[in-house]
Amino acid sequence: VDEGxxxxxxxxxxxxxxxxxxxxxxxxxxxxxSLDAAAYRILYHLTGLREIFLEQLHTFGEADRDPGDRxxxxxYFALLKxxxxxxxxxxxxxxxxxxxxxIPPLIFDHNRMVEVALRRLRIQAKVRPIGxxxxxxxxxxxxxxxxxxxxxxxKLDDRNFRKKILQLExxxxxxxxxxxxxxxxxxxxxxxxxxxxxxxxxxxxxxMLTIDVx
Amino acid sequence: VDEGxxxxxxxxxxxxxxxxxxxxxxxxxxxxxSLDAAAYRILYHLTGLREIFLEQLHTFGEADRDPGDRxxxxxYFALLKxxxxxxxxxxxxxxxxxxxxxIPPLIFDHNRMVEVALRRLRIQAKVRPIGxxxxxxxxxxxxxxxxxxxxxxxKLDDRNFRKKILQLExxxxxxxxxxxxxxxxxxxxxxxxxxxxxxxxxxxxxxMLTIDVx
DNA sequence: CCAAAAGTGTTCATCGTACACCCATGT
DNA sequence: ACATGGGTGTACGATGAACACTTTTGG
Numbered sequence: 001v002d003e004g005x006x007x008x009x010x011x012x013x014x015x016x017x018x019x020x021x022x023x024x025x026x027x028x029x030x031x032x033x034s035l036d037a038a039a040y041r042i043l044y045h046l047t048g049l050r051e052i053f054l055e056q057l058h059t060f061g062e063a064d065r066d067p068g069d070r071x072x073x074x075x076y077f078a079l080l081k082x083x084x085x086x087x088x089x090x091x092x093x094x095x096x097x098x099x100x101x102x103i104p105p106l107i108f109d110h111n112r113m114v115e116v117a118l119r120r121l122r123i124q125a126k127v128r129p130i131g132x133x134x135x136x137x138x139x140x141x142x143x144x145x146x147x148x149x150x151x152x153x154x155k156l157d158d159r160n161f162r163k164k165i166l167q168l169e170x171x172x173x174x175x176x177x178x179x180x181x182x183x184x185x186x187x188x189x190x191x192x193x194x195x196x197x198x199x200x201x202x203x204x205x206x207x208m209l210t211i212d213v214x
Numbered sequence: 215v216d217e218g219x220x221x222x223x224x225x226x227x228x229x230x231x232x233x234x235x236x237x238x239x240x241x242x243x244x245x246x247x248s249l250d251a252a253a254y255r256i257l258y259h260l261t262g263l264r265e266i267f268l269e270q271l272h273t274f275g276e277a278d279r280d281p282g283d284r285x286x287x288x289x290y291f292a293l294l295k296x297x298x299x300x301x302x303x304x305x306x307x308x309x310x311x312x313x314x315x316x317i318p319p320l321i322f323d324h325n326r327m328v329e330v331a332l333r334r335l336r337i338q339a340k341v342r343p344i345g346x347x348x349x350x351x352x353x354x355x356x357x358x359x360x361x362x363x364x365x366x367x368x369k370l371d372d373r374n375f376r377k378k379i380l381q382l383e384x385x386x387x388x389x390x391x392x393x394x395x396x397x398x399x400x401x402x403x404x405x406x407x408x409x410x411x412x413x414x415x416x417x418x419x420x421x422m423l424t425i426d427v428x
Numbered sequence: 429c430c431a432a433a434a435g436t437g438t439t440c441a442t443c444g445t446a447c448a449c450c451c452a453t454g455t
Numbered sequence: 456a457c458a459t460g461g462g463t464g465t466a467c468g469a470t471g472a473a474c475a476c477t478t479t480t481g482g
Contacts, residue, residue: 035275061249182460396433
């Protein structure tokens, strides 16, 4: 997320087929490599990052999805903190961040993959604190709110939002402020693993946010 | 679901490797066949049924999961109405229904697949009326309750359960009764597609049931 | 007539929602 | 002093949770 917009990393293909067209990041699984390992390797190659939220998304296996060979793609779903990527490194690999609100046509069924991923994000972000994987380590409440507004394309009420988020008791309040976006400054918070473990244990409720999807 | 127990269809392998051991149903994707089509084909072969709830579950791709060749398995998740299967047909194929509460060791990582599937069922049944895919076309409210109790391994309160289910307004009440389980008899209901479409439109709420998972 | 399952209503606590004003500070 | 974003509280309605008795009927 960046500038209040959810963004996705697209790649200009520098090889055939479909050279020059846009696609998602991808690659081939090696002989003695698990799918997960392959996904991490490919992502590391492009981003230079190791600690990344990555989960399997869906496997796309229509017989004619790739006009050339028969290819089955096991799609993965990664959440990156945009600030952690070296912009030059990204550009050198022919990649760029594209707002999800205006994704151009991509090769093969990659637009479909994006749809599935967005849908997954919107469902999961309600239920697990994965949204925070898109923010810096330290963030302000207005930032989280902006994040959720970007994910759900919807304005949220500040008072209710803060109440709900704080009530989860999974964040740790720091006594420093981020003054970049206002004179008053907003307190910084950090996700706290132990508190979250506790949250999962006690109560075991569901729903971080109550937002209708779709 | 059968006799208040959630059951899974297991297969005794009649070919190497691991001949004689138990596994899930499986097969190979053909050259010009999509993954979904393959799943339907394989399921039809074993069950003789066409109209089946089937969704992709997860793709298992550890390098060493099959001791022989490198095999990547795209697992699918099907919900069958146990009454619709011909018991002889099932037995002839070396298959049998096993209660999920006592699943024996299966080959390779199939036990893991069952775990993932059960987890998926428990999450999805809260949120979509897929539980009904496990019941006959016509069913009684006590039957649905028994079903949910089997899925979540938990006793539910009759009054609250009925209230919640009926309030969804997705069922159609028939004026016939099923008297097999009591002298009084319980009214039969049927899932109603239009009502459900309406339910999805209006309100767009979430959660069929509010039950904590895990 | 009785056992066994089906069916029904109310109270209470919790939580989501709507909504408007004061606070801190850099310029 | 003021503009800008950060921060706070309350009242209302909806919904989940707990809980006990009446109804029907085949044997």
